[in-house]
Each structure stands twice: as structure tokens, then as C-alpha cells.
Amino acid sequence: MRSLSIIILFLVSFTSLSAQSISETQKLASLCKIWGFLKYYHPNVAKGNFNWDQQLSQKINELEKINDKAQLNELYSLWIDSLGNVEECAKCALAEPKTEFLKNFDLSWIDQDNLYTKEVSQKLHYIQNNRNIEEPYYFGISERKVFFRNENSYSTRFTSTSISLLELFRYWNLVEYFFPYKYKTDQNWNDVLTEMIPKFLNSTDDVQYHLTLAELVTKTDDSHAFLFSPLISLNQYGRRKIPVEYSYAEGKLVITKIKNIQYQEEIPLKIGDVIYSVDGKTIPQMVNSFEKYIPASNSWGKIKKVKSLFLFSNKDSLELRLQREGQNISIKAKTYLPRDIISEKKALPEKWKFIDPEKKIGYVNMGIIERDNLEEMYRNLRTAESIIFDLRNYPKQTIIPLSRLILPENSIYYRFNFPDGKYPGKFYSRKNSIGLHNPDYYKGNVVILADENTQSQAETTTMMLKQHPRSKVIGSYTSGANGDVITFNIAGLKTSFTGIGAYYPNGMETQRTGIIPDIYIQPTVKGLQEGKDEVLERALEYIKTGK
Missing domain, CATH: 3.90.226.10 (2-enoyl-CoA Hydratase; Chain A, domain 1)
Incomplete structure (x- = not known):
């Protein structure tokens, strides 16, 4: 009987200890959410009284010594206290009559008892109920549309893991609080955070950093979204192209014009050629290969964005499979730099x-x-x-x-x-x-x-x-x-x-x-x-x- 009691006590203790342990991703995800929440809700932070990016870098470093829930909540509790007193806000409960849209609104993470103690949860809810309602420092509203301000945009180069996490956390919270269609993304936005944290931790060079940022932006599933990165354009899609114009239909490319080049070289394509494979990939396969890094609201929006990229490459030539006058043929088509392709002024159509x-x-x-x-x-x-x-x-x-x-x-x-x-x-x-x-x-x-x-x-x-x-x-x-x-x-x-x-x-x-x-x-x-x-x-x- 005594042996059984010892075993039960050991199992209870082990279970309790395991429940308190927190993974690296959990720690960083919780920090991202609290940092963003305080940035927009805590009156002293929302007014710009702190170097908030610097505070995040400090907390990322301090997390390295955190091993369990108790230590994590002690860190957060002391941090919140250090930000100064939050006075009761009588006006916060007196909202003007509006038809509210709440599909995006979700602060339920505050009550996750596997991560936060009741003390920390209560402090966060108190800040929520007595939030900043004066002019915010980090964003403004103009003609009912939000704009962001007073944000430091750091180097386009990979400089440190801490900075790359900061950029992830900044973007994640901008979407969390200001993207009206967050609820429409294929992947739950909370899951996007936990998926992307390890990827940002593993990004150690400029190209990988940009690709990881592009993957994050693509998670919005929004055709309005983009990330302008010359590094991605150069390394992922290429800067040379076959000098033709084409239209897309039925998963194929139909050549509509052969462009002139600076050299006396023959272009082996003809108007009306139907390209169905480029370097061994079908056109739908090429669309799928772009999917990870090019955001779009739907599949036809994706095609709209990628169809200009099909005949770009860093290679000197591309192997094309095409249909010409009822025959399937293979050709090797040379690619050219943009400066080698003669641009022509097009006459504007009638209004x-x-x-x-x-x-x-x-x-x-x-x-x-x-x-x-x-x-x-x-x-x-x-x-x-x-x-x-x-x-x-x-x-x-x-x-x-x-x-x-x-x-x-x-x-x-x-x-x-x-x-x-x-x-x-x-x-x-x-x-x-x-x-x-x-x-x-x-x-x-x-x-x-x-x-x-x-x-x-x-x-x-x-x-x-x-x-x-x-x-x-x-x-x-x-x-x-x-x-x-x-x-x-x-x-x-x-x-x-x-x-x-x-x-x-x-x-x-x-x-x-x-x-x-x-x-x-x-x-x-x-x-x-x-x-x-x-x-x-x-x-x-x-x-x-x-x-």
C-alpha cells in the first residue's frame, strides 16, 4: 500500500511539473501577444512613453532563462507593474452607438490558464477595461482608415534573431488588430504565429529571411498583400525572360506577340504557340510552386499575380513543351535581360x-x-x-x-x-x-x-x-x-x-x-x-x- 502511495505521489508530482513546463515557441508566442496588447492598450505604452522595440528585445533575452509557467508569469507581472499606474477609465465603457463587427476580436488568450496565472490575467483584463482612448502613438485613423506611424523599420539584411523576431511580432500584431479579414484566413492567425516562430529562429541569411517574411505575408490570403523584395525577385523568379507576350487560358500560355531584341537572333516561338510545360513543370505546377510566397485571396487571384513570372529565369535558356499547329514539340528558348528587349510604346485604346x-x-x-x-x-x-x-x-x-x-x-x-x-x-x-x-x-x-x-x-x-x-x-x-x-x-x-x-x-x-x-x-x-x-x-x- 505504501509503495502504491509513493507511485501515485510521484505521478501527480511529475504531471504537475510537466504542466508547468513551457516550450520555446510557447514562451515567444505569449511574449508576442502580451507585447502587442500592451502596445495598443496600456495607456502609458500606447502614448509612446517607452522605447517599445527595445523593451521587446530585452524580454526576448530574459526569456532564455525562463523554464516554467511560474517564472514566465513573474516576468510578465513585474513588466506590467514597471509600466506605471493605469487609472480607471470611465469613458471606456461609454462607447458611441455603433454596429459592432467582432469576428476579428479575440482576447481569449488572456485566460489561457496553461500559460498565465490568474494574477497576470486579471492585470491584462484591467488594462483592457481601462485602455488608452486618447490619441495613440503607433497608429492613427484618417477618413476611417488606419495608418501606422512611429515604427522603426530595421535593416533589410538579416542582422540578428532578436530583430527578426521583432519584425515577426510587429507584423503579427498589425494583422491581429487591424486586418479586417483576419477571420477569413485559411489558417487560424494564432496557429500562424506558432508555425512561423521556429522559421524565423532558423532564418540566418538575407535570402532566407526575406522568404520567411514573404511566407508570413502570404498567410493573410489577401490579394492586396505583397512584400517587395528585390532579393526574392532575383533569387526566386529570376531577372531574365523570354521576349514574348502571352495570355493565360485553360492552364496554358498562348503566345500573342514576339518582341524585338537588340541582337540579330531568331526567337524560336510563333504567335499562337501554346506552352504547357516550362523546364519540365506544367503551368499549374508552376502556379503551385509560387503559392508559398505570393499572397492572394483565391486561386484565380493567385494566377493574376503569378502569370507574368512564368517565363522568367536566371538561366540562359528554358526548355519549353508546346503545341504548334496540332503538333507537340520541344524547343529551347533563350532568355534575355530586360535591357536587351526593345520596349514599344502601345497606342492607348479609346476611352x-x-x-x-x-x-x-x-x-x-x-x-x-x-x-x-x-x-x-x-x-x-x-x-x-x-x-x-x-x-x-x-x-x-x-x-x-x-x-x-x-x-x-x-x-x-x-x-x-x-x-x-x-x-x-x-x-x-x-x-x-x-x-x-x-x-x-x-x-x-x-x-x-x-x-x-x-x-x-x-x-x-x-x-x-x-x-x-x-x-x-x-x-x-x-x-x-x-x-x-x-x-x-x-x-x-x-x-x-x-x-x-x-x-x-x-x-x-x-x-x-x-x-x-x-x-x-x-x-x-x-x-x-x-x-x-x-x-x-x-x-x-x-x-x-x-x-
């Missing part, structure tokens, strides 16, 4: 025009028409029975004046979610209306052309035009990145993500899904070889037949 002899169908290129051109365009095209608005591009801030010409009434066309500057992590919703009461509105058919190039402002413009009583969207799914952009630096590199949430009036997302066309059609290989615009042709068919 608007009639595209039929009877002048019954108008066409507007939304990528080039300016606000100042809209009145003249409408005077010319208003007699048309149908107007096609081509939004397979990026418009030039024409949405509001165009709505006043086209729409019959003021209507709610979108709901936007804006960051709550007095409660980081929370957002609030406002419904946006557009158009005016306009008896003289356009009475014909409004046809919108859309595809993966229809992104952000183009998606919002599409939704405005959808308010017309005789509208139809024709094409394929849009990019699924809507709601303005926040641009900032991380590790000295330019980056960004979506800054405002944008939704249908009923709350349904366009982010990641994109706008679903009423009539679905994509370009085909055959159509591209024949020089057709199959999306436009389908629009003309709809106008002619009504279906």
Missing part, C-alpha cells in the same frame, strides 16, 4: 466608343476613362440601347460621378467595416449609399465585364453598377480583395494588406470569394489563338438574345 455600325451598343474602358471624361462619354452614349462597362482593369476613382449618371435612385450598394481606434481589434459597420434621385438615368442595358483582374475599386464599381435595374455581370470570378489598402514597411521592405472590410448590403463577403458573374465565361486557348475577346463576344450575344 469609349460605339462598337456596332447602328450605334446601339456603347463600350467604356473603365481602366482609362477619367472623372472629367464622364459627362462627355454619357452625352455620346446615352442614346445607345446598351452600354458595356469593361472592368477587367483598375478604374480611376469614377464610381461616384458615374453612379449619378447611370443609376435611377440613391441606393445602398455596400457595407463597410472600419477599425475602431479606441478599441483595437474591433471594427464597426456602416452602410454606404450611392447615386441620386435621377429621372433622367440611363434606361438601357448595363453590361459589366469582369475577371480576375477586377480587384478592389473595380469590384466596388461593379457592385455600384449592379444597382442598375437592367444590369448583368459577364465574365469570371473577380479577385476577391476589396476595401482599400494599408501600405507600410516591415524589415525595411514595402508591404501592405486590405484596410477596410467591404461587404454586400446583407453582410455577405466579397473578400476571397470575389463577385460572382451572372453569366460565366473565360477565355479559351482556341479563342486566344484566333485573337478573339470571348468575354466581350458573350456580352454582345447576351445583348442580342437576352440570354
Whole structure:
């Protein structure tokens, strides 16, 4: 019996000891969250009274001596106390009436009893309830959009593990508190932190550091996101290219133009060639190989971003498998530096025009028409029975004046979610209306052309035009990145993500899904070889037949 009691006591003690032990990743993840929380919530920290990056570096060093939960919480408790007194905030509970959006808001980690003692959890909740509501030091709100300030962006070079962790923690918390679509990422944002910590710890040179940063940014699953790194472009994608232009369809590349080069050398490709393999990889395999480091909201948004990279390389030539006049052939195509490829000025297409002899169908290129051109365009095209608005591009801030010409009434066309500057992590919703009461509105058919190039402002413009009583969207799914952009630096590199949430009036997302066309059609290989615009042709068919 005595032996059994000893065994039970040993097992209980061992279990208790094991429960208190904390891994390196757990320690660093908890530090990231507390550092970010205090940065935006603690009144003395949020006002910029401390060198907060320096404080993080100190705590990273101190964590090396921490082995268990008790030591960890002693460190945090003393740290919080050292930041000064937090006075009770009567105004914190008196929020102005707003429609709150809370899908992103999550401070439940404060109550993780496997990491934090009740004492530390209570201190954090007290700070939450008495948070800073005065002008913050590290961010501001302008026209309801957040911007970041007073952040030190350190060297683009790998200098130390401590600095690389700081950049990880900074970026993770920016997304945690200010990215409106955090809840839509494929991977839970907390899991992203625990996955990326070991990768940042193992990054020991410049290229690996940049690739790890790019992988982190890609975890946002946002087509607005990017990381501008010349090192990645040079090492991952290459700076030489085959001097051709091409379009993408059905998982293949169709050559549409052969470019001139500085040398008297023949390019072994022809217009109409269909490339299906580059250096032994199919085009879909190449898309997948870019997936880890290029953020996008969905698969078609990914293709939009990577399709310009397919024929880049650091090698002198690429092995291509292609179809030519019904035959499968292999060729070796030489690559050239950009300076060796002669650039040609392209004539700008017309901003608007009639595209039929009877002048019954108008066409507007939304990528080039300016606000100042809209009145003249409408005077010319208003007699048309149908107007096609081509939004397979990026418009030039024409949405509001165009709505006043086209729409019959003021209507709610979108709901936007804006960051709550007095409660980081929370957002609030406002419904946006557009158009005016306009008896003289356009009475014909409004046809919108859309595809993966229809992104952000183009998606919002599409939704405005959808308010017309005789509208139809024709094409394929849009990019699924809507709601303005926040641009900032991380590790000295330019980056960004979506800054405002944008939704249908009923709350349904366009982010990641994109706008679903009423009539679905994509370009085909055959159509591209024949020089057709199959999306436009389908629009003309709809106008002619009504279906």
C-alpha cells in the first residue's frame, strides 16, 4: 500500500511539473501577444512613453532563462507593474452607438490558464477595461482608415534573431488588430504565429529571411498583400525572360506577340504557340510552386499575380513543351535581360466608343476613362440601347460621378467595416449609399465585364453598377480583395494588406470569394489563338438574345 502511495505521489508530482513546463515557441508566442496588447492598450505604452522595440528585445533575452509557467508569469507581472499606474477609465465603457463587427476580436488568450496565472490575467483584463482612448502613438485613423506611424523599420539584411523576431511580432500584431479579414484566413492567425516562430529562429541569411517574411505575408490570403523584395525577385523568379507576350487560358500560355531584341537572333516561338510545360513543370505546377510566397485571396487571384513570372529565369535558356499547329514539340528558348528587349510604346485604346455600325451598343474602358471624361462619354452614349462597362482593369476613382449618371435612385450598394481606434481589434459597420434621385438615368442595358483582374475599386464599381435595374455581370470570378489598402514597411521592405472590410448590403463577403458573374465565361486557348475577346463576344450575344 505504501509503495502504491509513493507511485501515485510521484505521478501527480511529475504531471504537475510537466504542466508547468513551457516550450520555446510557447514562451515567444505569449511574449508576442502580451507585447502587442500592451502596445495598443496600456495607456502609458500606447502614448509612446517607452522605447517599445527595445523593451521587446530585452524580454526576448530574459526569456532564455525562463523554464516554467511560474517564472514566465513573474516576468510578465513585474513588466506590467514597471509600466506605471493605469487609472480607471470611465469613458471606456461609454462607447458611441455603433454596429459592432467582432469576428476579428479575440482576447481569449488572456485566460489561457496553461500559460498565465490568474494574477497576470486579471492585470491584462484591467488594462483592457481601462485602455488608452486618447490619441495613440503607433497608429492613427484618417477618413476611417488606419495608418501606422512611429515604427522603426530595421535593416533589410538579416542582422540578428532578436530583430527578426521583432519584425515577426510587429507584423503579427498589425494583422491581429487591424486586418479586417483576419477571420477569413485559411489558417487560424494564432496557429500562424506558432508555425512561423521556429522559421524565423532558423532564418540566418538575407535570402532566407526575406522568404520567411514573404511566407508570413502570404498567410493573410489577401490579394492586396505583397512584400517587395528585390532579393526574392532575383533569387526566386529570376531577372531574365523570354521576349514574348502571352495570355493565360485553360492552364496554358498562348503566345500573342514576339518582341524585338537588340541582337540579330531568331526567337524560336510563333504567335499562337501554346506552352504547357516550362523546364519540365506544367503551368499549374508552376502556379503551385509560387503559392508559398505570393499572397492572394483565391486561386484565380493567385494566377493574376503569378502569370507574368512564368517565363522568367536566371538561366540562359528554358526548355519549353508546346503545341504548334496540332503538333507537340520541344524547343529551347533563350532568355534575355530586360535591357536587351526593345520596349514599344502601345497606342492607348479609346476611352469609349460605339462598337456596332447602328450605334446601339456603347463600350467604356473603365481602366482609362477619367472623372472629367464622364459627362462627355454619357452625352455620346446615352442614346445607345446598351452600354458595356469593361472592368477587367483598375478604374480611376469614377464610381461616384458615374453612379449619378447611370443609376435611377440613391441606393445602398455596400457595407463597410472600419477599425475602431479606441478599441483595437474591433471594427464597426456602416452602410454606404450611392447615386441620386435621377429621372433622367440611363434606361438601357448595363453590361459589366469582369475577371480576375477586377480587384478592389473595380469590384466596388461593379457592385455600384449592379444597382442598375437592367444590369448583368459577364465574365469570371473577380479577385476577391476589396476595401482599400494599408501600405507600410516591415524589415525595411514595402508591404501592405486590405484596410477596410467591404461587404454586400446583407453582410455577405466579397473578400476571397470575389463577385460572382451572372453569366460565366473565360477565355479559351482556341479563342486566344484566333485573337478573339470571348468575354466581350458573350456580352454582345447576351445583348442580342437576352440570354
